[in-house]
Amino acid sequence: MADAHKLISATSTIADAPRAPAILAAAPPAAAIRIAGGIAGVALSLVVWFGSFGLPVAVQQSVAIAAFMIVFWATEPIELHLTGLIGCYLFWALGVAEFGTAFGGFARETPWFLLGAFLLGMMATRTGLAVRLGYLILSRVGASYSRILLGMILVDFCLTFLVPSGIARVFILASLAAGVIDAFHVQRGNIGRGLFLVLTYSATLFDKMIIAGAVSILARGIIVDVGGVPVEWSRWALACLPGDLVTILACWAFTLWLFPPEKPQLPGGGDVLRERVRQMGPLSAAEWRNVAIMVAAVGLWSTDFVHQLSPAVIGVGVGLVACLPLVGVLDREDFKRVNFPMLIFMGTVLSMGAVLTETGALTLLTNGLFERMAPFLQGTVATVATLYAGTFVYHLAVGEDTVVIGTLLPLLLNFASQHGMNPLAVGMIATIASAGKLFVYQSGVLVAGYSFGYFEAKDLMKIGLVLTIVEAVVVLLLVSLYWPMLGLYLRQP
Numbered sequence: 001m002a003d004a005h006k007l008i009s010a011t012s013t014i015a016d017a018p019r020a021p022a023i024l025a026a027a028p029p030a031a032a033i034r035i036a037g038g039i040a041g042v043a044l045s046l047v048v049w050f051g052s053f054g055l056p057v058a059v060q061q062s063v064a065i066a067a068f069m070i071v072f073w074a075t076e077p078i079e080l081h082l083t084g085l086i087g088c089y090l091f092w093a094l095g096v097a098e099f100g101t102a103f104g105g106f107a108r109e110t111p112w113f114l115l116g117a118f119l120l121g122m123m124a125t126r127t128g129l130a131v132r133l134g135y136l137i138l139s140r141v142g143a144s145y146s147r148i149l150l151g152m153i154l155v156d157f158c159l160t161f162l163v164p165s166g167i168a169r170v171f172i173l174a175s176l177a178a179g180v181i182d183a184f185h186v187q188r189g190n191i192g193r194g195l196f197l198v199l200t201y202s203a204t205l206f207d208k209m210i211i212a213g214a215v216s217i218l219a220r221g222i223i224v225d226v227g228g229v230p231v232e233w234s235r236w237a238l239a240c241l242p243g244d245l246v247t248i249l250a251c252w253a254f255t256l257w258l259f260p261p262e263k264p265q266l267p268g269g270g271d272v273l274r275e276r277v278r279q280m281g282p283l284s285a286a287e288w289r290n291v292a293i294m295v296a297a298v299g300l301w302s303t304d305f306v307h308q309l310s311p312a313v314i315g316v317g318v319g320l321v322a323c324l325p326l327v328g329v330l331d332r333e334d335f336k337r338v339n340f341p342m343l344i345f346m347g348t349v350l351s352m353g354a355v356l357t358e359t360g361a362l363t364l365l366t367n368g369l370f371e372r373m374a375p376f377l378q379g380t381v382a383t384v385a386t387l388y389a390g391t392f393v394y395h396l397a398v399g400e401d402t403v404v405i406g407t408l409l410p411l412l413l414n415f416a417s418q419h420g421m422n423p424l425a426v427g428m429i430a431t432i433a434s435a436g437k438l439f440v441y442q443s444g445v446l447v448a449g450y451s452f453g454y455f456e457a458k459d460l461m462k463i464g465l466v467l468t469i470v471e472a473v474v475v476l477l478l479v480s481l482y483w484p485m486l487g488l489y490l491r492q493p
Helices: 002-015 020-025 031-050 057-075 080-093 110-127 129-141 145-162 166-184 190-209 214-227 233-258 271-280 285-302 311-321 332-336 340-359 361-376 380-398 401-418 423-433 444-450 457-486
Strands: none
Touching (some): 057 080, 057 361, 057 380, 057 401, 110 129, 110 285, 110 311, 110 340, 129 145, 129 271, 145 190, 145 233, 145 285, 166 444, 190 423, 190 444, 190 457, 214 340, 214 423, 233 285, 233 423, 285 311, 340 361, 340 401, 361 380, 380 401, 380 423, 380 457, 401 423, 423 457
């Protein structure tokens, strides 16, 4: 019983931690990099704008502004959404594009899909349903460290459907992990290191294999807009299902291998976790409404191949239902806490793509940057390896995974269309590849997990290197063997 009280105390302490924006603000890039990036972005933009390159005026001017946006996004001298708004304003104010194109990304469904995802995640967090589900799963997997670790990964995967935000899931799971660590009586060591590493890293992986997190939602929007093909939530989830299973087992096995526990068993056994479940009591009315709303959402997403409703339409609609009086569980204060800067950032990314497409700059950039890739794209193995490795290296250089997808994917999809490849398959490969990370700066999710202080940068590099290789093999097997069974081919039939 004493262990149970410690568990509950630790949970409440971590649950009151600052939310994601505060955590991210606490670990910005180095000041020198920000300043250098700002100078480089402005200088590059001016050189391209005023240079003599023999290009059509509209193409050269749109590339100049896009170069400013990409460099500023990569180095973050100012916030991502502010950079995006400045870029869109320049497209409009300098006559590069009409207002409807310069800010056209906000008329796409992607930012609004993300709004629905945020509302759904907030609903599961506010009612306590996400934490309850976590403890229910952990209380049933067993009391050994090995089983608790596997349970944590399973909770992360299940919560991806309830809380479509990796950062939000990190905070929810951190409360569970902190309680378990305290019950083990080992505050610093491999137990805490392994639990926090796996809950953090697996969150970045699952966000790409299900259209749930900001990156996969953005990728879906770009595939639809630039690739010109429909993207069903159910098809994406089914195409990645074997990868999910392998990822769960790989995260579990390699974390145990790299970070063996100091104590194999939880003192007091599973009673510690079951006591936490008993303390939570029966499901509240708000939780029951939450369950009903989430069942409706997942049910509609899973059957979108039948009714043909856009996943974005479903996400926004269900999110708004969660805000209605009597029916939903969110109030006006909850709505104010939505991460609107991320919505703005997504809208500006799509707007930049629309301008580059309209002016013809996207085709020019694609031909200039990827023309030498063609010889490496002759077979399935070579194509997948090139796309995966190229995205991984670009991610190392650019940093934040949303920026990677927002800036690289339009070019890749344009290139894919020109060379007879399936935009959906190429987009999914690049999206999954963006989950491979070695350093904290590459994702806000990693920053959130790192901020709790249970693991170091070298620990992240170890698990990141191993899982990146595993995911590369998984993608190759999916593309070669499994996707053709679903009618999803790398090259157009």
